[in-house]
Amino acid sequence: xxxxxxxxxxxxxxxxxxxxxxxxxxxxxxxxxxxxxxxxxxxxxxxxxxxxxxxxxxxxxxxxxxxxxxxxxxxxxxxxxxxxxxxxxxxxxx
Numbered sequence: 001x002x003x004x005x006x007x008x009x010x011x012x013x014x015x016x017x018x019x020x021x022x023x024x025x026x027x028x029x030x031x032x033x034x035x036x037x038x039x040x041x042x043x044x045x046x047x048x049x050x051x052x053x054x055x056x057x058x059x060x061x062x063x064x065x066x067x068x069x070x071x072x073x074x075x076x077x078x079x080x081x082x083x084x085x086x087x088x089x090x091x092x093x094x
Contacts, residue, residue, distance in 0.1 A: 002093035003061040005033075005068070009052040009086040016083035023076050024054075031067035033058045050086065057093075064090045 011017045025035055037055035058064040067073055068090075080086065 020079035
């Protein structure tokens with residue numbers, strides 16, 4: 001069953017954040033992930049939301065967890081944590 005990493009991001013340091021964002025696609029693809037949303041224009045039609053979103057599809061929840069916990073992703077994670085406020089979750093598909 002497919003699983004999706006969904007992230008809502010408020011970038012606090014754009015110059016630093018670009019170092020993280022420029023490495024995520026290649027890293028996720030190595031683990032079987034495919035970005036479906038990465039930034040892009042958004043219209044909030046209800047409630048409040050951060051300024052940026054990402055959605056990454058993986059073949060399974062385990063594949064998503066393996067990517068998140070991989071040495072490659074963990075090496076760039078500190079950049080994201082210092083350059084943004086965000087939520088990051090895995091949601092299983094139907």
